[in-house]
Amino acid sequence: xxxxxxxxxxxxxxxxxxxxxxxxxxxxxxxxxxxxxxxxxxxxxxxxxxxxxxxxxxxxxxxxxxxxxxxxxxxxxxxxxxxxxxxxxxxxxxxxxxxxxxxxxxxxxxxxxxxxxxxxxxxxxxxxxxxxxxxxxxxxxxxxxxxxxxxxxxxxxxxxxxxxxxxxxxxxxxxxxxxxxxxxxxxxxxxxxxxxxxxxxxxxxxxxxxxxxxxxxxxxxxxxxxxxxxxxxxxxxxxxxxxxxxxxxxxxxxxxxxxxxxxxxxxxxxxxxxxxxxxxxxxxxxxxxxxxxxxxxxxxxxxxxxxxxxxxxxxxxxxxxxxxxxxxxxxxxxxxxxxxxxxxxxxxxxxxxxxxxxxxxxxxxxxxxxxxxxxxxxxxxxxx
Amino acid sequence: xxxxxxxxxxxxxxxxxxxxxxxxxxxxxxxxxxxxxxxxxxxxxxxxxxxxxxxxxxxxxxxxxxxxxxxxxxxxxxxxxxxxxxxxxxxxxxxxxxxxxxxxxxxxxxxxxxxxxxxxxxxxxxxxxxxxxxxxxxxxxxxxxxxxxxxxxxxxxxxxxxxxxxxxxxxxxxxxxxxxxxxxxxxxxxxxxxxxxxxxxxxxxxxxxxxxxxxxxxxxxxxxxxxxxxxxxxxxxxxxxxxxxxxxxxxxxxxxxxx
Ligand SMILES: Nc1ncnc2c1ncn2[C@@H]1O[C@H](COP(=O)(O)OP(=O)(O)O)[C@@H](O)[C@H]1O
Ligand SMILES: [Mg+2]
Numbered sequence: 001x002x003x004x005x006x007x008x009x010x011x012x013x014x015x016x017x018x019x020x021x022x023x024x025x026x027x028x029x030x031x032x033x034x035x036x037x038x039x040x041x042x043x044x045x046x047x048x049x050x051x052x053x054x055x056x057x058x059x060x061x062x063x064x065x066x067x068x069x070x071x072x073x074x075x076x077x078x079x080x081x082x083x084x085x086x087x088x089x090x091x092x093x094x095x096x097x098x099x100x101x102x103x104x105x106x107x108x109x110x111x112x113x114x115x116x117x118x119x120x121x122x123x124x125x126x127x128x129x130x131x132x133x134x135x136x137x138x139x140x141x142x143x144x145x146x147x148x149x150x151x152x153x154x155x156x157x158x159x160x161x162x163x164x165x166x167x168x169x170x171x172x173x174x175x176x177x178x179x180x181x182x183x184x185x186x187x188x189x190x191x192x193x194x195x196x197x198x199x200x201x202x203x204x205x206x207x208x209x210x211x212x213x214x215x216x217x218x219x220x221x222x223x224x225x226x227x228x229x230x231x232x233x234x235x236x237x238x239x240x241x242x243x244x245x246x247x248x249x250x251x252x253x254x255x256x257x258x259x260x261x262x263x264x265x266x267x268x269x270x271x272x273x274x275x276x277x278x279x280x281x282x283x284x285x286x287x288x289x290x291x292x293x294x295x296x297x298x299x300x301x302x303x304x305x306x307x308x309x310x311x312x313x314x315x316x317x318x319x320x321x322x323x324x325x326x327x328x329x330x331x332x333x334x335x336x337x338x339x340x341x342x343x344x345x346x347x348x349x350x351x352x353x354x355x356x357x358x359x360x361x362x363x364x365x366x367x368x369x370x371x372x373x374x375x376x377x378x379x380x381x382x383x384x
Numbered sequence: 385x386x387x388x389x390x391x392x393x394x395x396x397x398x399x400x401x402x403x404x405x406x407x408x409x410x411x412x413x414x415x416x417x418x419x420x421x422x423x424x425x426x427x428x429x430x431x432x433x434x435x436x437x438x439x440x441x442x443x444x445x446x447x448x449x450x451x452x453x454x455x456x457x458x459x460x461x462x463x464x465x466x467x468x469x470x471x472x473x474x475x476x477x478x479x480x481x482x483x484x485x486x487x488x489x490x491x492x493x494x495x496x497x498x499x500x501x502x503x504x505x506x507x508x509x510x511x512x513x514x515x516x517x518x519x520x521x522x523x524x525x526x527x528x529x530x531x532x533x534x535x536x537x538x539x540x541x542x543x544x545x546x547x548x549x550x551x552x553x554x555x556x557x558x559x560x561x562x563x564x565x566x567x568x569x570x571x572x573x574x575x576x577x578x579x580x581x582x583x584x585x586x587x588x589x590x591x592x593x594x595x596x597x598x599x600x601x602x603x604x605x606x607x608x609x610x611x612x613x614x615x616x617x618x619x620x621x622x623x624x625x626x627x628x629x630x631x632x633x634x635x636x637x638x639x640x641x642x643x
Contacts, residue, residue: 267477298476336473339435343469344487344543345461350497354486357498358477358526373498 001095001104002084009101016097027277027309028248032191032217033099036163041108042131046158049185051375055125055154061137062129065109071149073119079110079138087112089138092169093197093223103165103193107136113151117144117173124149130157130164130190137166141180145173145201152181152369157190157215166194174202174228181208182222183365185379186215188244194220202228202257209363210237210266213376214247214276221250226260226291237266238363240356241276241308242377251280255291259322262293268310269359272303279311282326284318292323299330300359302352385448386410386582387432387465387551392443394424394431401427402607404443407600409551409582414573414596416585416618419604420626425586426470428604429553432584433467434460447551462491464550468540468557470586475527480539483527484509484546491547505546512545513538516568533560541569544576552576553584558592570595590622603629610634 015030045062058076060066065078083089090104115121128137141151157164172178186192192215200206212220226233239249253262268278282295299310314326333355341351353374360366360373387409394402401424409415419425431438432445434457444451452460475483484505486497494501510520518538528536537557544552554573558566573596576583585598593601593615601617603610605626611617611633621629 269477300476331476334473335436337475339430339433339457340469340473341475341478341483342457343433343461343467344483344547345458345490346486346497347456347458350458350486350490354478354482354497355475358475358479358482361479361482362477 003105006095006101006105009095010098010105013096013098013101015099024309027279027311028219029217029246032246033163033193036134036191037102039134039163042133042135042162044132045135046129046131046156048127048129048156049158049379051371051379052154052156052185055369056123057125057127059111060127060129061109061111063109063131063135065111071121071124073116074121074124075114077112079112079140081108083110087140089140089167089169092199093167093195099165099193103136103138103167106134107138107165107167109136110138111140113139113141115143115147115149118146119144119148121147121149124151125154126152127154127156128166130160130162130192132160133162135162135164137164139168141168141170143170143172143176143178146175147173148177150179150181152183155182155184155192155194157186157192159187159189161189162191164190164192166192168196170197171199172201172204172206174204176201177205179207179209181365182210182220183369184212184214184218184220185376186213186218187379188215190215191217192219194218196222197225198223199225199227200231200233203230204228205232208233208235209365209368210235210251211360211363211365212237212239212247212249213242213379214239214245214249216246218245218247219250220247222252224253224262225256226253226262227256229257229259231257231260233261234263235265236363237264238360238365239266239268239276239278240360240377241268241270241274241306243272243274243303246275248277249279253280253282253293253295255284255288255293258287258289258291260288260291264295266297267359267362268297268299268308269356270299270301270303270306270308271356273305274303275307277309277311279309281313281315283315284321284324286317288318289320290322291318292321294323294325296327298328300355301330301332302355387584388446389428389432390444390446392431392445393441394427395439395441396427396437400607402431405604405607405609407602407609409584411550411582412577412580413599414577414583414585415600415602416587416593416598417602417604418587418590418618418621421588423604424607425604426555427607429467429555429586432553433457433465466544466547466549466552468544468552468554470555470559472528472536472540474529476529478527479524480527481506481509481523484523484543487543487547509542509546512542516541516572517565518542534565537561537569541572545572549581551582551584553586555586556588557585558587558589566592567595590618593618605630605634
């Protein structure tokens with residue numbers, strides 16, 4: 001599709017075709033995106049914040065792109081603005097909403113990452129940095145058959161008023177064993193539209209850890225298409241609605257492969273004047289015989305004027321399923337829980353910190369990356 | 385020395401749940417508090433721990449002779465009081481190991497909550513967990529989330545041992561345990577006493593007392609102390625029931641049975 005076509009679609013397509021619910025209408029506050037659609041391209045890119053400086057980055061995407069090192073068996077190619085060759089960006093995710101069209105029309109830095117068959121590539125760390133206006137990053141990731149390793153995308157958007165779009169299209173080959181992890185950390189000034197699409201092949205094993213600390217408006221969506229027979233996906237996610245931020249974190253899965261297994265487990269916390277929707281749909285399609293799908297989402301409201309939603313949807317189209325469960329809950333910190341923790345010697349303030357840290361740590365990413373949960377929580381508009 | 389409860393009257397909302405209750409728990413002793421359901425046993429524990437909503441109308445609570453009434457719950461904990469709750473709540477998001485680290489760090493005066501200040505804690509947590517029949521895997525799970533009744537009780541006991549309190553209040557640590565579990569819990573309570581701690585053991589049934597001989601037994605009914613004695617009082621309760629004990633001792637102006 002040509003850029004003109006994308007531009008036309010950008011004008012014509014809505015942000016969303018249908019309301020999410022009659023009462024909430026949209027879990028994402030699209031107005032905040034709309035206000036920023038006319039931003040110029042960024043001229044200055046954000047600096048990696050000090051809490052994330054110690055990570056061993058392979059590639060940094062910002063205003064431009066820098067490949068720092070290529071792990072063995074991994075080929076990294078830059079896709080320039082308007083790249084129209086093969087593979088074609090957006091071919092996996094399609095273009096069916098305004099933000100898709102916007103991204104397709106405007107993304108300016110892209111990457112094609114190919115992992116050869118049978119390679120143990122260790123860790124591949126990609127930074128995607130925002131800037132002082134608009135930045136758009138497109139990543140195509142192809143993991144070969146039987147490959148092993150971890151890909152981490154650090155999606156950071158800094159203190160300038162800005163907009164970032166990030167689309168990751170990934171395919172995981174048969175019998176591959178990979179972790180696809182995502183750390184989203186956005187300032188209160190930034191709106192970020194992030195969409196990750198993962199297609200998992202036969203007998204692949206995909207683990208995914210997601211940690212999201214959103215900004216002005218962060219829509220962080222991951223779609224896991226578990227296409228292969230006996231493919232396994234397990235996702236652990238932590239999402240925090242910090243003070244004065246808005247996040248809509250969406251973890252969707254589709255079982256397509258017979259005997260495929262999906263497990264999605266997410267925890268969220270909303271602090272003072274924060275907003276967090278944590279949701280996911282688990283769909284077991286007709287061809288996915290004897291598949292299993294489990295999804296659990298829990299959100300804790302921890303502050304004044306904090307709003308939260310925990311929304312799981314389970315749809316089963318297959319006649320025979322091995323397992324299908326969904327659970328969700330939204331809760332306030334109860335006096336009983338507070339008393340319990342205080343009786344162990346923690347002050348009110350420490351109880352709150354521990355509860356939040358617990359949720360930040362839930363996905364396991366903080367531990368894997370040796371991050372300090374409290375420093376992460378403190379990264380905000382004031383950090384340069 | 386130890387814990388002193390002196391003439392304590394406590395109101396919860398509009399209800400008086402404890403009326404002029406007095407008892408001492410000395411170091412190196414086990415003081416059993418027995419009573420039927422609703423007699424105020426847990427309320428006594430909460431009042432000692434300073435739970436919100438448990439309003440002290442008269443009397444005093446002292447640790448080593450000093451009143452703790454003006455202290456907040458966490459300050460009382462840092463004075464060395466531990467309460468193992470009857471029905472501890474689930475804390476989604478906080479792992480049991482994280483809680484153990486945070487609470488031991490606090491006791492050691494380390495302000496950093498989640499970094500392991502004393503690596504011995506983790507080691508001994510694993511050892512004690514396996515000794516009291518808790519799988520080590522549970523340490524990595526969220527506190528009480530999806531724990532069985534027995535696992536919750538053992539988790540409370542585990543913390544009582546790791547935190548090394550001066551005064552341990554254990555609210556029905558035996559309920560939901562099978563006989564082997566009760567025996568193990570009882571032996572740990574014995575070792576808490578042997579290491580010089582003051583133990584207040586709250587129980588509904590006397591069955592645990594076959595395995596741990598208390599130093600003192602107090603029977604609480606309707607928020608009042610109706611009888612006090614040695615270990616034999618517990619077995620008397622078992623024999624004649626709370627109603628029997630109330631009839632036998634309840635009318636006496638003195639609440640102490642001679643031992
Ligand atoms: N938070 C509360 N709100 C209302 N009533 C309470 C509360 N806590 C205790 N009570 C009442 O106080 C009495 C004593 O309860 P409790 O201390 O739990 O007894 P026990 O532990 O001996 O079973 C009961 O009548 C109970 O209903
Ligand atoms: Mg009770």
